[in-house]
Amino acid sequence: MKLGILSRAPNVYSTQRLKTAALDRGHEVRVLNTLRFAIDLADDEPALQYRGKTLSEYDAVLPRIGASITFFGLAVVRQFEQMDVYTPNTAAGIANSRDKLRSIQILSRHDIGIPATTFVRDRQDVLAAIDRVGGAPVVIKLLEGTQGIGVILAPDTKVAEAIIETLQSARQNVLIQRFIAESKGRDVRALVVGDRVVAAMRRKAQGDEFRSNVHRGGTTEAVTLDPEFERVAVQAAQIMGLRVAGVDMLEADDGPLVMEVNSSPGLEGIETATGLDIAGSIVDYIADQVDFPELDVRQRLTVSTGYGVAELLMREGADMIGKTIADSGLRDQDITVLTLTRGTKVIPNPRNDRVLEPDDRLLCFGKLDSMRHLVPEKSRRRLRRKIKPLPAEPIHDVEAQSVGPGDS
């Protein structure tokens, strides 16, 4: 394949290793400076200029987009996607991971542990917010910090309030997060490639520092992860839309808590700690997937009027429970089951003779009208509201009644 590594740093360890790994495997590879692209949108076909010339054809790109050039870098990656060039990390995936709030918002609805976190804007809401995540000491984070910069441990409520106020007055958005004391300056970095963890290390903070980032002097050692840590790391990366990712987890008393998912994980620390050829795994994965560029399933599937995708839930007591998919009557209603999620297990293309169990979730494609009565209560209510506004209801909750000045 012909691979482009999108990076502004051709000589750093990670870029060098990826390039060498590709060459060793007989691929054609070039490091392309992300900032030297021009995105041309006038033509019928999306195209890219590189250093003033039309870019030749590439099979795949591997984005290594630094935080300081996120906006332009994502535009370049998105353009490659429009050109059907394979990328393990999509622009949307990278954007998700760049913002600590956005990423844990996305993870929070899934079966992935995250440290209790809150996001507030008004000064009057800060104290209660700190309380809700367990009180001081409490962690305060800038939404877009990296390498430990912008992560602060506030020892008491007064200091926490002062820090938050200071940062907000400097127009910085901050998260308030529970301090996971039992992790004691340690965390785990799992390197996910595709649907597996290819390497993992534990990082330990130096001295009385609580941040274990290598850039803050943290030390590293190879670890073998518990299956639960592996599952969480792989699923977190998948949910974010990243096929190459560094997933950072705290080791809490009740299991892994994901702090963040990095879309351009550095390779030096983890290859040194584990002695593994991670660059090779990444290149092999890209070569394996290169024929399957990202496509937006929902966008493509919903072009036929009245059809779409929906997730159906087998509620306790539902008629279909105990029946096979073949006997469930779904097919007769023009509904096809794409995947079945049972607990933390996902079964793609489930067979017709598979028996449905309570709490199974079926990702289906079919006539929206036929699926309407099968979607879970909550999303159904939302759907109805979208179609026709519900009649006005008397106001019950205090919050809605006490809309004061400044709330609009």
Ligand SMILES: Nc1ncnc2c1ncn2[C@@H]1O[C@H](COP(=O)(O)OP(=O)(O)O)[C@@H](O)[C@H]1O
């Ligand atoms: N809620 C927390 N409880 C305990 N330690 C934390 C918490 N959040 C972060 N840390 C420590 O701080 C480090 C940096 O935090 P992280 O959210 O990963 O930011 P960055 O993007 O700067 O690496 C983590 O690796 C971990 O050691």
Ligand SMILES: [Mg+2]
């Ligand atoms: Mg981190």
